[in-house]
Amino acid sequence: MRWFGFGFNAFGQIHVRGRATSAASGDVAAEVKVIGPTEVTGHEGSRRLKTCRIKASWSRRASLHLNGDSCVCLAGFGAATSDESCGVSVVVSRGCTDASIGELHLTLVFPDRIESWDLQKKEETPSWSMELEPQSESSGPPLKLPLVPGGYIATKPPFYRSLSPHLKAKSLALGAEHAILLCATGAVYTWGLGSHGQLGHGGLTSEEEPRAVEALCGMTMSSVATGGWHSVCISDGGDLYVWGWNESGQLGLPSRGLRKALQQQSSQQAAGAACQVADSSPGEEVFISIQAFPALLDVAPSCEIRTVSCGSRHTAAVTTTGDLYTWGWGEYGQLGHQTLISSDEPKCVEFFREQQLHVVDVTCGMWNTFAAVIAEEAASS
């Protein structure tokens, strides 16, 4: 499996930046905003590591190598890298089974414990840790972060938060100010701040405790994801549901703010003078800035969604046929369409089709996107 990344790269978290100090203007922009998929190298010294999973925060990328001698490698802010290296190997991560990364902490899961390491201080011991009961054979598949037995790990203290066992938590996604939980029953619960409609209960009020998203009752969901202020989930039939803030088109629904910004940009380039934007909307189009109830999004004609991930203001979805679609905020190249333009319509990342690569997974950092691919021949076998 190979990984490709695009979008925000100011800290070299996608690929190492050039050494030239006073780079020509074009170079700096191209380095900070990677507009087309670029392969993420997976070497550590002379060893070629199999990157199973990537997690990304705003300024870093964590590559999880989980086969055999498992470890985590970090790239980006604070990781002095040389060319060809996939990042600095985190010594204390040896033997881990899962990891997640925030701007301040690296969280590592081991068979018998969980640790959170402060990334800003170079310390010998984790800033927080918790012991784990050995997993019995009858328990289901291992929980993925941020879920841990009995609860979850939050991004700021108190780290461990408990969850009621009757929720039967299966997977959890945390946004900037809200959370979305998928239960073993296929039901979806949300809680946190709701002022951008991201809880999906039809209003803007907050919820302190997990509350079922009633609009999805009767349907079985198979995965959930959150952006900064939006929520996404996939039904077991491969349909995608979106709700929350749509200010940059991250819901894939018509966004007035986006159209205005695009109009302004083009009139600025045309006139070269301070813009006077005409207040015309094309026809009777309905714009949505906040979607407070889940809405079914047609990503592409007759396609099933396999997996989805969100950055702070963009969304990336992988179809069962191996295509990657992206939409939302694109000003750092995180949509991967060789531009810096945001979009309120899902568009296929053509690069992978052109290279005959079959996308199998996607994960987003705040302002970038990482896609896992296999060769197309391998996919059809």
Place this chain on the structure above:
Amino acid sequence: MKTCSSMATLWSKISDVLPPGEEQFPLQFSDTVESSLVDVLKRSRRQLYGDAASSSSRAIDAQIILDFSWEKLNTGTWRHVDKEWRRVYAYGCLFKVAALCREGPSADNVPQAVRTCDMGLLMGAAIMDNILQVIVGILQGEVRKSSKEEDDKTEQVEVKRLKIECPRAPVIRGELAVPRVKCPSLESFNTNHLLPLKPVILEGIIDHWPALNGHRWSIEYLRSVAGCRTVPVEVGSRYTDEEWSQTLLTVDEFIDRYILNEDGVTGLGYLAQHQLFDQIPELKEDIRLPDYCCLGEEDEDDITVNAWFGPGGTVSPLHHDPQQNFLAQVVGSKYIRLYSPEDTDKLYPHQSQLLHNTSQVEAENPDTERFPDFAAAPYLECVLRPGDVLFIPVRHWHYVRSLELSFSVSFWWS
């Protein structure tokens, strides 16, 4: 047209108000601000001095700071946003303005820089002795220099267009009229109106305002003083409507679209409840704090002064505020209705936390089926004209509709 040499002068003026060197440029933040972002801030500071960096690099780093802090400003409730993020946002604006003013003679850079300063003033917190306010003053000087010739021509056209509006002012019946009194003493105002919380129109108390004399406020004057400045505008009939929204426009754009209705713009726009006088000091000098505010318990600095500027037809739905209010009318006229807090039970306030201070009833067009008791609620009414100041006692319900182009200034005090 901006020439290379005039941009060079602009940059030297701005350089002069910046600290002389990197070591004198303060960049201190609490632990709230992640060290990765501090890294970018420090790089921006480095690039401010010396010529090594490219204009693209300066612009990109400033944009990173702005985008990151913008997301923080939109996380959680505004009240709870850590002030550090507002400071960071202001620094982002400063670095962006510096990058704009430094390179390229394009005529678009100065208005963009003004807009950036305004975003920093509106959403950021004051940094480095309110340097954004200082810089926007410098930039406005540049804008005024280049637009002097265009002013005179447009003036005539605009004055003509506005004269067509001739409002039919509602007739105020004697027994319902808000009482009027001319220049009362502090003591008599206190005894007769403030302590008993009784509304009154004070006449003659703002006659000395420059806004009504030497610097008489008009469309032309406002354009010349603030035309290029960005302000928040409410769009839609009233804030209780579903279609209501807020947007940011320059004063010129607001006047063009919502006062003069250019480009076929229909619908109302209202520059409402905005502390314009903090943003534009020249306008602050045209008004004065009413003497009667000294009867309150607060410091002068805690008094909130808001501007209310819009075309005829703007409506503030029936609502009440938690402080005493002096509403001073400077330009045009407004129809105002007042209901006592004692009659709140007949006014059907919204249940929600957000709108609990607002009535559900449209005061001039009440739905008598849904709100049967409203007709029985006693009220006072008036037409407020230039020079009038209405005293709205704390928690007193009020409904306001502008009858023509109008500019009011409100003083909220306790």
